[in-house]
Amino acid sequence: MAASSDSVVASYVPVAGYDSYLEAQKAVDRLSDERFPVQEVAIVGSGLKLMEKVLGRMTALKAAGLGALSGAWFGLLVGLFFAIFAVRVSLLALIVWGLIWGAIAGAVFGFISHLFTGGHRDFVASSQLIADRYEVLVAPAHAERARELLQIRPI
Known part of the structure; x- marks a missing residue:
């Protein structure tokens, strides 16, 4: 996949950084507002870094709670x-039971999964991927027009 993305980048020229x-x-x-063919544009980041922002401590209780939330969503969907296909059964009861059993199963799974991390x-x-610099690249046939449009009203 890297080879195909490298060839796309190689066929474009930088117009701004x-x-x-x-x-x-x-x-x-801005180019789009000026009716520029933006399908001929790419934004390429260079000097990539992975930044991981720590949001908080994970405890067994928190793992169970997060598991219960995700399990409840899944149970709701199942319910x-x-x-949809139930005949002579309370629709609300099916939905509520799906939500409850999903939350219970999710909480148990979250709790056990956390314990297994040791x-x-x-x-x-x-996590977020960030770059040191971003270049706007344009197909060569449209590069001069893009430069003109970006210089008329600089950002």
Whole structure:
């Protein structure tokens, strides 16, 4: 897959560079506002880093609670599915029982899963890929027009 994305990047030319993704996104939005063929545009980040923001400590109780929430959603979906095909059964009862049993199963699974980690990675985190620099690339046939549009009203 890297080879195909590298060939796409190689066939485009840089028209502008920015320190943040938001600035690059605004540049492409500006091109779109000017009726530029944005399907000929790419935003490429370089100097990629993985940032993981630690959100809090994971405890067995928290794992059970998060498991119960996700299990409840799944149980709700199962209950709704059964309710569609149910004959002579209370639809509300099927949905509620699906929600309850899903929450119970999810809580048990979350609790047991946390115990099996053996104390490793006892925290909750969110990951994000960030870049040092973002370039707006355009197909060569449209590069000059893109440069003109971005220089008329700089960001």
